[in-house]
Amino acid sequence: MRQSRREFLKTVARGTIASALPLSAFKFLSPAEVRAATEVGKGDVRWGFLVDTYKCVGCGFCVKACKLENEVPYDTPVTRTWVERYVVLKNGRVLADTPDGARDGFIDPKVQEEEIKPEEISKAFFVPKLCNQCENPPCVQVCPVGATYQRADGVVLVDRSWCIGCGYCIMACPYGVRFFHPVYKVAEKCTFCIHRLVKGMNTACVDACPFGARKVGNLKDPNDPVTKVILTRRVAVLKPEYGTKPQVFYIGLDENVR
C-alpha cells in the first residue's frame, strides 16, 4: 500500500479525534429519553400506592367499593382489587384463600373448608392486591393493537373501543390483575380510579378502607405523605424478580405472599 505523507497525517489526525470522543457520543437515545431530558417540568405526577398489611383486617370494604364505583359486575367472580388471607401454621404449612376476592370480607375462620385451631397459628394476615401500575408494564408490551398503554403519570389503562379481546395482556401480567370484562368483552383492569385522582380525590378503595391500610400518592412529590413513608420506611414490592418495577409498595410483606 502506497501512501502520501499528506494522507498519512490526515488519517492520524482523524484517528486521534475519534479516540478522544466519549462513548456516550455514539449512544442512540430513544424518543422518550430525549423528550424526558428536554421537556423539563412536564410530568410532575407519578401515582403510586402504599399498603400496610399490619392495618388490614380483611373487611373487604375496598373490594365492595371498587366493584360499585367502577361498574365491575357485582356477582361475577372477577374484581379489579382483592384481599388475600394467609395463615401460616406452626408446622410450616401455609394456607391462603380469597373467597369472592373478599368482596364480603373474611367471616369464616375456616380456610378453604379447613378447620384451624388458634393455637396452631404461627402468623396470619391479610394482603390487599391491585394493579401495580408497573414502570415496565409487560401487559402493555404484548398488546398487538395499541389498546393498552401507560399514561405520563404511570397509570396503565385499556382503551375499550380499541381492544380486540385477544387476552395476551391477561396472560402477560405476572400479578394476575387483568381479567376479561363480562359485559364489554374486553380486557379490564384497575385504573387507580384515575377519574377520581384527577378530581383531587382518593381512589374508591382508599376512601372505603376504615383502617388506612391503603393509601395513594404522588411519588414525584417528596412532601407527599405516601412518598415520605416509601422513602423512609422499609417497604417491599411483589415479585421484584420479574423486573416490572411495581409501584404498589407494601409494609410488612411476608415471604409466603406470592
Added chain:
Amino acid sequence: MSSHVYRPLFVVLAVIALILLARSFVVPPDFGIGERGFMYGFHRKSNEKEWEAFKVKFKTRQYCKDCHPEKYENIMSSKHRIIQCENCHGVAIDHPENPPKLVINKERSLCLRCHSYLPYPTSQRGKLKGIDPEKHNPEMQCVMCHNPHKPDMEGW
C-alpha cells in the same frame, strides 16, 4: 423487462395504496406515541379523557355531611367514625336525585366483616372486638341490640 413482470408489481402497489388509504380512515387522528414512548405509550390519546370522565359514585362522607349534619356528628363522635357512610348505606351516586333513597344494609354479615373474631395475633384483626357468629345470638340482626352509630353503648 417485459410488461408481464411489471403488471403484478402494479397490483401489489395498488393493494398497498388501498391499505394505506383504509388505514387513514380507520385509525383515529390522535392515535400515536404518548409520553411513555413507543413501547408503553402507543395509544389513542382521547381515551385518557374518556377514562377521566368516568362517573364518581362513591362520594365519601364529605358529600353526606351537609344534608345530614346530625348523623354526621353522631358517627364522628363514635369509634365507628373511621367507617365511611357509604360502606353501610350504599353508594351515593347522585343521591337524592338518583337513587332517591339509599337502602341501609342491616345484614349480620356486614358487621361480621370486622367483628367475626379471627384469632390472628400478627394482624390488626385479632385486636378487634369480635364474636363467634355461630354462638353469639345466631340468626339475629346485630342492630336489634347494637347501635352502629354508637357502638360504645349497648342498646339504643
